[in-house]
Amino acid sequence: MPADTRENIILELENVGCLKRLRIEFKPGLNIIKAPNASGKTTIIRGFSCMFSDKIPPSHVLSLDELNGRIRVHYDGRIYEKTLRRTPSGQVMAQGDMLPFTDPRAFDACVALAETGVVHRITGGNVVFRKYLEELSYGNIYSAVINASQELINKYGRKLAGPSFRNFEMLPLLLTELTDLHIRRDQIKQKIEDLKSSHESRIQEIHDQIEKKSSTLSREETHLSQLTKNLSLEKEREEQLQELLNLTDRSSEVAISINKGIASSREKQERLKMEIETQTRLVESLKSDLEALRDLLKKEEETGPRGLRDLERRLKNINKMIILKEEEIQRAERFPPDDEEYPGRLVVDVRSEILRKIEWLEKVTEYFQEKYMRRMTSARRRFNSNVTRAFRELGLKGFENVFLDQNFALHVMREGSIRQPIETLSASEKLTISLILMLAAKETFLPDFPLFIVDELTLSYDPERFWRIMNYIKRRVPYVIVTSLTSSLTGKPEVIHEP
Secondary structure, rough: OOOHHHOOOOEEEEEEOEEOOOEEEOOOEEEEEEEOOOOOOHHHHHHHOOOOOOOOHHHOEEEOOOEEEEEEEEEEOOEEEEEEEEEEOOOOOEOOOOOOOOOOOHHHHHOOOOOHHHHHHOOOOOOOOOHHHHEEEEEEEEHHHHHHHHHHHHHHHHHOOHHHHHHOOOHHHHHHHHHHHEEEEEHOOOOOHHHHHHHHHHHHHHHHHHHHHHHHHHHHHHHHHHHHHHHHHHHHHHHHHHHHOOOOOOOOOOHHHHHHHHHHHHHHHHHHHHHHHHHHHHHHHHHHHHHHHHHHHHHHHHHHHOOOHHHHHHHHHHHHHHHHHHHHHHHHOOOOOOOOOOOOHHHHHHHHHHHHHHHHHHHHHHHHHHHHHHHHHHHHHHHHHHHHHHHHHHHOOOOOOOEEEOOEEEEEEOOOEEOOOOOHHHHHHHHHHHHHHHHHHHHOOOOOOOEEEEEOOOOOHHHHHHHHHHHHHOOOOOOEEEEEEEOOOOOOOOOEEOO
């Protein structure tokens, strides 16, 4: 290990989290930060971590009620400083130096917080570590290339599934569809002609009915007029008989004959009145029927044939579809001149070109998939080797083997090769596995990183086992920093150093 990693590290915090101002020193070996709850232990870890990792947002570091803050680290004879500033919009900006051993992977491999990294995975029951090893081994670079190549393949695939290429392969179907549209148009035209002819026949039929009804009405009105005239004549006849009766002897035979005439006239008048009443109703009914026929004629002439507008709309749509289909057929063989990518080119040529590109990208994808698998397989093997060595050297009882399988799923084997699900482990056993996995990750991927930090994970765990692990880590890492809860009432964090 280089000598410069054995010098003391001084950390100064200003307006970070709950700490207004703090100066703390870490020496090579085990550094135990002791403080009561809510006194800034985790704040120290977060502030220090953001000097070598960008995983912690500046807004999680600067005090909520402050506009400015500062983190300063004295290391290897130099001062590294980062300033925090809150903008008027409330966003927190960070500017300044990072420590020389900064590594974006360090936070996940070397800082054990309850809510991050391996600890979070294990306590949350997540046993798949593929993404974790991808990031630590830089396998995600190969994965990114594979994803980018696959995205291009998908992009070209989507192009081949686009309208131009699809229409080219569907050209026979397009021609069939165009023929079908012409047939449908002719059928609609014929329906329109039939409908117009039917409507004209209907109009003529109403005209005929009106003419017939008018003739009947005229005849019946003449008959009514004659009845009315007959009634008037009969009334005059009655009046004349009445005058004649007045001139004769009431008891004479002439008077008797006149009375009979009067009675006959009155009887005839009653019959005429009844006939007139009946004839009047008939005339009124004929007039009503005639008026209804004229209204019907007017309505038929105004509205036109029923369903004609719908047929004309369908015909218009069919004509539009024919035009569009003809344009689609024209586009099927060649791209339009104003096409951004393939102006005026034959679709078949472009299709062959894209297929060649897809073939090349598939080779690129296959190449990097092989590189990815080799890197990830190597990373998994080295990781498993370091995990196995750590368990063996620690001599922890109860665990026969802990390893990642080919699918990067974590397996915990008890003595006798009995597999135990992660979620059934005790809190102490979960912490044990978490810390050893993180140490294995550090030694596998960041062997020269000088720090290993554990934030207050000793609560409710087996202290003897925990400190055995910490001492084991101390022998392998220059600086080990552990936070621990204390009942001290001073409220000020203090560091206890164990070389």
